[in-house]
Structure formats: C-alpha cells, structure tokens
Amino acid sequence: MITENIDIKKEFDNLPDGWIVLLETSAEKSLEISLVALHHLITEKNYIGIVLSASRPYKNLVQLYQHKGIDTNRILFLDCISKSQSLEIEQTGNVLYLDSVSDLTNISLALKGSMEKIQGDKFVYIDSITTMLIHNTPEMFARFIHGILTKMRIQGISGLLISLEDETDKEIRAEVAQLCDRIVKLA
Amino acid sequence: MDLELSNIPFIEILRQYNNRAVIMIERSTEGYFEHNMETIRLLLENDFEGIYISFQRPFINVYTMFEQKNIDTSKLLFIDAAAALSGEIQVDDDRCIHISEDIEIDELVRAIYTSIPRFQSKKNFIFIDSLTTIALYKPLSETMRFSEFLVGLVRKEEKNQISLIFNVAKDLSQKKFIQDVAFRVDEVVSI
Numbered sequence: 001m002i003t004e005n006i007d008i009k010k011e012f013d014n015l016p017d018g019w020i021v022l023l024e025t026s027a028e029k030s031l032e033i034s035l036v037a038l039h040h041l042i043t044e045k046n047y048i049g050i051v052l053s054a055s056r057p058y059k060n061l062v063q064l065y066q067h068k069g070i071d072t073n074r075i076l077f078l079d080c081i082s083k084s085q086s087l088e089i090e091q092t093g094n095v096l097y098l099d100s101v102s103d104l105t106n107i108s109l110a111l112k113g114s115m116e117k118i119q120g121d122k123f124v125y126i127d128s129i130t131t132m133l134i135h136n137t138p139e140m141f142a143r144f145i146h147g148i149l150t151k152m153r154i155q156g157i158s159g160l161l162i163s164l165e166d167e168t169d170k171e172i173r174a175e176v177a178q179l180c181d182r183i184v185k186l187a
Numbered sequence: 188m189d190l191e192l193s194n195i196p197f198i199e200i201l202r203q204y205n206n207r208a209v210i211m212i213e214r215s216t217e218g219y220f221e222h223n224m225e226t227i228r229l230l231l232e233n234d235f236e237g238i239y240i241s242f243q244r245p246f247i248n249v250y251t252m253f254e255q256k257n258i259d260t261s262k263l264l265f266i267d268a269a270a271a272l273s274g275e276i277q278v279d280d281d282r283c284i285h286i287s288e289d290i291e292i293d294e295l296v297r298a299i300y301t302s303i304p305r306f307q308s309k310k311n312f313i314f315i316d317s318l319t320t321i322a323l324y325k326p327l328s329e330t331m332r333f334s335e336f337l338v339g340l341v342r343k344e345e346k347n348q349i350s351l352i353f354n355v356a357k358d359l360s361q362k363k364f365i366q367d368v369a370f371r372v373d374e375v376v377s378i
Contacts, residue, residue, distance in 0.1 A: 016252060143323045146243075150273040153248040174358035177216035178317060179243055 006033060008040045011184045018156040020149060022129075022180040024165045026187040033186050034127060034162055035068045041123060041160070042074050048122040049075040050114045054101045054131040057082040059090055076118060078110050101135040104144045111148055115157055123158035124148070129176060130164040142175045149179050197226070197376070198233045204373055206235075206310050206348035209338050211369050213360045213377040220244065220252070222378065223316055223354060228258050230312055235350075236262040237312035238302050240295075242320035245270040246283045264302050266295070272324050292325065292333045300340070303347055311349045313337060318368065319359045327364045334368045 012021070025033045041047045053061055058079040065072050077095040081087070084100040096110055111124060126132070133141055145161075152159050161180070163173065165187055177183055201208045214222050220243070230237060241249050246267035253260050265283045270276070271290045277283065284298045299313060315337075322330045334353065341351045355365055357377065369375050 016255065018248065139323065146269075146320065146323060147273040150245050150269050150275055154245045154270065154275055170358055171362070174216050174356045175319060175323070178214075178219040178320075178356045181220070183217050 006036045006186065008033075008036045008186075009044075011182075011186070012040065012045075015181055018153060018158055019182070020152065020159040020161070020180045022161045022163060022177050022183045024163050024183065024185045024187070027164050027167065029187060030128070030162060030164060031064070035064065035070070037160060038065065038125065039068055039070050042070055046121065047074075047158070048118055048120050050078065050111065050118065050122060050124045051075050052078045052080070052107065052111065052124065052126045054080045054135070055127050057085070057087050058095045058097070059088065076114050078107065078114065080107065101132055104136060104140060108144060108147060112151055115151065115155055121158075123160055124152060126159070126161045128162040128164060129172075130162075130168045133169060133172060138169055138172045142172055145176055146179065197229060200374055200376075201350045204350070206350055207341055207344070208374065209341055209351045209353075209372040211353045211355060211365075211372045211375045213355055213357045213375065215378070216356045216358060219354075219356060220316075223314075224252065224256055224258060226352070226354075227253070227263070227314065228256070230314075231259055231262050233310075234308055235310045235312050236306040236308040237314055238264045238266060238299060239314045239316070240266045240268055240299070241316050242268045242272065243317045245273075245275065245278075246280065247278050250278075250280070250282075262308070264305065266298055268295070268321065272321075290324070292329045292336075295333065296336050299337070303344075303349070306347065309348055311347050312352060313341070313349060314352045314354075316354055318353050318355050318365060319362065322364065331364060331367065334371070338371050 023037060038049065042049055058077045061077060062072050075094060078098055079095055080098045080101045082089055083097045089097055098106055098110055149159065246265050250260060260282065263282060266286060267277045267283055268290060271286045271288055274288050277285050284302060286294055286298055303311065337351050341349045353368060359365060
C-alpha cells in the first residue's frame with residue numbers, strides 16, 4: 001500500500017510541460033516519499049519512467065516498486081550500483097547496468113540514449129543528487145546535471161531529482177535548484 | 188537593497204543611471220526562472236529591447252515559457268548559451284543568435300556587440316540569466332573577463348542606452364568571483 005498521508009498530487013499540480021522538480025526530503029523519509037512520487041507519476045499520470053539509481057541496485061528497486069504496486073514494465077532502470085558492487089546481474093529488457101556512479105560520461109550517454117529511444121510522455125528520475133555527489137566532484141556533477149537538464153528541456157522531457165535535505169552541499173544544491181521549475185520539500 | 192522586485196522602482200533605478208545601469212539581482216533559487224521572466228516583462232513593458240543570454244535553459248524552453256506567459260518576444264534577442272555549453276543543436280530562429288560549442292568568451296562578446304544595432308529602441312538591456320552557470324564550464328578568469336567586457340560596454344556605449352543585468356542565486360552570491368563582480372556594479376538588488 002502506498003502511504004496515504006503524503007499528498008504528492010498537489011506538489012505536481014500546475015507545472016509547465018517538461019517540468020523539472022527538485023524533491024528535497026530527509027534520509028529517513030526518502031524511500032517512502034520516492035515511492036509515493038513514482039506511484040503518482042507512473043500509475044496515476046501514466047508517465048514512463050527512466051530511473052537513474054545511484055542508491056539501490058535494480059533487483060532491490062524492482063522488489064520495492066512491485067510491492068508498492070508500481071508497474072515496473074513502464075520503467076527503464078539505469079543501475080549504477082550492481083556492477084561496481086559486484087552484485088548479481090539479472091539481464092532483462094528494462095535495465096542497463098552502468099559501471100559506476102562516478103562514470104558521468106557513460107551515465108550521460110545512457111540517459112540521452114534512453115530519452116531518445118523511449119516514446120511517449122516520460123520523465124527522468126535521479127536518485128539521488130546527494131549520493132551522486134559522494135562519488136563525484138561538485139563541479140563535474142553540476143556540469144553533468146546542467147547538460148542532462150538542457151537535453152531534457154530541448155526534448156520536453158520531465159524530471160524529478162531527489163536530494164536529501166541538509167546533506168547536499170549548499171552551493172551545488174543552489175546550482176541545481178535554480179535550474180528547476182519547482183522545489184518541493186517533504187521532510 | 189532587499190526588496191520584492193515588484194515593489195521597488197526597478198525601472199526608476201535604471202533611469203537614475205540614465206538607463207546605463209549595471210545591476211546585480213540576487214534571487215532566491217525558489218522560482219528563479221519565474222522571477223527572471225517577470226523582470227523581462229517589466230523591462231519590455233517599459234519600452235526596453237534587449238538580449239537575453241541564457242546559460243541555464245535552452246532557447247526553445249525559454250521561448251516557449253515566455254510565449255505561455257504572454258511576454259512579447261519580438262523585442263528580444265536570445266543567445267542560447269545553454270545549448271551551446273551542453274553541445275546540443277541550437278534552434279534555427281531569427282531571434283536566436285548561434286554560438287559555437289566551444290563558447291569562447293570573445294565569440295560571445297562579438298555576438299552581443301553585433302546584436303546591439305538590431306534594436307529599434309534606444310533603451311536596451313543585456314540580461315544574463317545566471318553568472319554562476321557559465322563558471323561551471325569556463326575558468327573564473329574567463330567569466331570575469333566576460334563580465335568586465337559587458338560592464339565596459341555599458342559604460343562606454345554612446346549611441347544606445349544599455350543597462351546590464353546580472354542574475355545570481357542568493358546562496359551563491361558569497362562566492363569570491365561574484366563578490367568581485369558585485370564590486371563593479373552600480374546596485375545590488377536582493378529579492
């Protein structure tokens with residue numbers, strides 16, 4: 001069951017086409033809130049998701065999503081964890097295993113390729129900025145995000161970026177936040 | 188100054204400097220682009236024409252958003268630095284000045300300089316959507332050189348009245364190079 005007491009719907013109201021939202025949450029609530037947001041976008045709004053995961057491996061995400069009633073057939077996973085952690089790699093049609101969270105060039109190419117390949121209303125989900133910043137320099141990461149968001153804006157693709165409140169470098173948080181259409185704080 | 192832009196005589200500030208003001212606007216990251224749009228609307232409604240140099244968003248997105256907000260884009264020229272910086276294809280549009288992916292500061296400067304004669308109005312502006320975003324791609328020395336050139340252009344231009352507006356996110360305004368630029372401007376407006 002999806003938690004009922006988080007009213008995520010209103011946070012996505014009245015956004016422009018091709019919206020980009022920064023969702024700031026606490027470490028304790030991040031998983032729960034992410035699942036609610038994904039459920040809303042995929043199940044209720046009928047988006048197709050491109051999930052860039054720097055926090056959890058594909059196998060774990062699929063279990064979590066399915067448990068919450070999210071249709072994983074409507075998601076392409078870009079898993080940055082399994083290979084670098086030498087985890088079991090399950091080859092299916094909706095996952096790309098990337099070498100590591102610090103390989104921003106390949107992540108960028110994979111994201112761009114996925115955006116071009118997938119038809120229909122889609123959004124890119126980045127989980128999370130905070131984790132990616134552990135593995136990358138702030139400058140490189142800010143440039144990566146700027147490049148990805150520019151591509152998304154050109155193609156009219158929406159985006160949801162997850163950040164842990166008070167745990168993300170203040171300057172990088174500001175660099176990213178100013179590129180977004182809305183900042184949602186759910187701690 | 189620390190005020191809501193709509194409540195301050197922003198146009199009056201420009202007028203005080205004979206419409207040759209150099210302003211830095213420190214904005215909250217929340218609704219940053221919305222506020223940028225409102226500043227542009229205010230300028231256009233007061234008979235200014237100008238160049239919008241977009242480091243944050245590609246032209247197609249800025250243009251679409253302006254159209255949706257009924258902002259008259261016929262009095263605007265755009266430099267799509269965002270698409271150039273990211274190596275994306277720039278839209279073919281009369282109002283959008285193309286620059287190469289290398290985005291050399293000299294090329295940017297040339298694009299601005301050659302755009303000025305295209306304006307019908309004597310009251311012009313150069314609007315930089317985010318000074319810190321260019322610094323992600325260019326050395327600080329180049330970013331400083333860019334701002335120095337623009338300040339110099341505004342100060343020495345005789346034929347046209349040009350105001351220069353730098354925008355920066357509040358949380359980034361304490362960066363050393365932003366402080367250096369702030370030192371050279373006529374007014375810093377915090378909203």
